[in-house]
Amino acid sequence: MVTEIKLGLCNPPEPIYLYVKNGELSGEYYLWYHYNMNNEKTIPVQQRGLTGYLQNLRLTSKEFRGKDNLKLDIVIAADEIYVVRTGVETNFAKTFLLAVSQVKDFSKPLIIAATPGEENVVFCRLYDAATKTRIRSEWNRDADWAGIISNIQSKLVATPEEVPFQQQHNQPNQSGVFPGLETNQDLRVKQIRTLLNYPVELVVEWLQFQEVERPNQLKPNQIDELVKTMCLYWGQDKFENSDFATNSYQKSVVEAITNGISEIEAIKAWMENISEIEILETA
Structure with missing residues (x-):
């Protein structure tokens, strides 16, 4: 994907993080949001879909209340680089992984959509961006989540900048696990x-x-x-x-x-x- 480079003043090319949450702020309902670290401010995002190319999956350990929490980072290349961050055990992460495991060609853009469930639950729906058709999958609470992540990573092409996170090898090791994110x-x-x-x-x-x-x-x-x-x-x-x-x-x-x-x-x-x-x- 080739884009025109605009010269002049600009913001640093840092990824835009989207955090998944079914919440409300000052009467404004949202399913995901930005977070301004400098001002410690939650910024609701009204659009429920994000269109782009799946570039990478990362597992990141973050400390919360003195305990390590494993997060799934879904890296999407669009007009900017977006990182959808959610707990690896959440319904959003699991419904995303089940759907994306059905995708055969990652050279085509996808639409990742946040969908509300009961109470505070958020699910993920995945669409083919060209046809606008939903990519469906059957629910399986006992799915091999690590295997799904590794299999998807093996199909994605790593850029040189991503090598520390995703190795440029697609052969499984002696345990049948594809080399990918160490986490x-x-x-x-x-x-x-x-x-x-x-x-x-x-x-x-x-x-x-x-x-x-x-x-x-x-x-x-x-x-x-x-x-x-x-x-x-x-x-x-x-x-x-x-x-x-x-x-x-x-x-x-x-x-x-x-x-x-x-x-x-x-x-x-x-x-x-x-x-x-x-x-x-x-x-």
């Missing part, structure tokens, strides 16, 4: 920990032993080892010996991932298989 590892570990009901304090202890604070600070092989540790912890009372447990994990999870199955789906299938064997043995 994807935070979400990856969280999803697997939740699936396995693995104690969060043990994750913290494991990270401290590696002298890091967050999973995204680990090397790829260390992340793989953490995932393996969590899985074997889940299965520790389901196997007669540790060697059998390790072999089962290697064959059912690692090899499945190598063959193109997503990590979450491979672990789910492994858990279901082990549970079925356990039921048969106790019957």
Whole structure:
């Protein structure tokens, strides 16, 4: 996309951030807003749609009330660079990810629209900007969100300026996870920990032993080892010996991932298989 460069005075080429919220200010209803950091002022945005080219997805950790909150940044190239920032666990983020996962060609512009739900909920609707048709997807609360993000990133073309956030490689690593934003590892570990009901304090202890604070600070092989540790912890009372447990994990999870199955789906299938064997043995 080539644009004419205007010479003369201008504002610095900083991105315009849009924050998603179903709110009201001085009688003015809005679904997203700008925030003036200098004046600490919320500026409602009345237009509910943003048309542009999806340029990047970023996961950014922000501190709120003493806790880290993972945010999804949707980077859109339009008349300016816009960043739609929302919590990665919000309905807006999830409905956006489900819809955008249906897009095959990111060289065409999209329309991202904020849509109100019940109470304070905000959903995202995605449209083909050329045809104005909505891009639909089925709701799936158990979707592999990290996998969706990585898959989308693999289809986007990184510019040199974006390389620190999005690597210029499209081949999955040994865990079947596409290299992309390092903070994807935070979400990856969280999803697997939740699936396995693995104690969060043990994750913290494991990270401290590696002298890091967050999973995204680990090397790829260390992340793989953490995932393996969590899985074997889940299965520790389901196997007669540790060697059998390790072999089962290697064959059912690692090899499945190598063959193109997503990590979450491979672990789910492994858990279901082990549970079925356990039921048969106790019957």
